[in-house]
Amino acid sequence: MKHQLTAHGLTFLKPSHPSVKAIRKAHGDANLHGTKVWDSSFVLMDFLLIEPIPEGRVVFDIGCGWGPTTLFLAKSFQSRVLSIDADASVEPYLQLHCELNGISPLFWQRRLNQLKAADLSMADTLLGGDICFWDSLRDDWKKLIKRAQKAGVRQVLIADPGRQPFHDLTEWAKSKYQAELWEHSITSPIKASKYILEISLNPE
């Protein structure tokens, strides 16, 4: 059990787990920090228990990495999740986690700035765990959020440890939309305190 974590009835593997090591050996490491399940996603899961997404919604998990929020959304809210990541090399790690938890993933290799209005028009919610860590990502999120509003996306949720690009994005979002910043802490399966930016674009 030292190589895995359990939360919300789901299993998440650590980089030290033999199955993860086997994938790393066969396919190599991810290239853009998709190298583990990040803590912000555990905090986002807990937050979503307080502020749930209605069942069956279409959610784009952007910068999905190994898919922690994909798993949670599919299991807890029966969300129809499109797991999106710029880096194709996260896919075998996502597949592994989905197999382990009995979930069928739908993966799409796309960067934030490649998601067009027609793509976004399929989504109710855009969501991401720790995916605003560079200034370029902040700028891509701003453009994406503008396109998302026009495309009819209802809400955006981004979890972050509190890096400057994320706080910049938060200030920008507050000045333009109905947006709130939450600080949320958990003690299980890890002890962590992170930020959640919640933007209502097209409220119901």
Ligand SMILES: C[S@@+](CC[C@H](N)C(=O)[O-])C[C@H]1O[C@@H](n2cnc3c(N)ncnc32)[C@H](O)[C@@H]1O
């Ligand atoms: C810090 S990891 C977080 C992964 C996952 N959300 C989690 O919480 O475990 C950031 C993820 O964003 C992806 N990423 C980086 N830049 C991206 C971009 N421009 N568009 C989409 N995904 C991107 C990386 O490949 C990586 O999987």
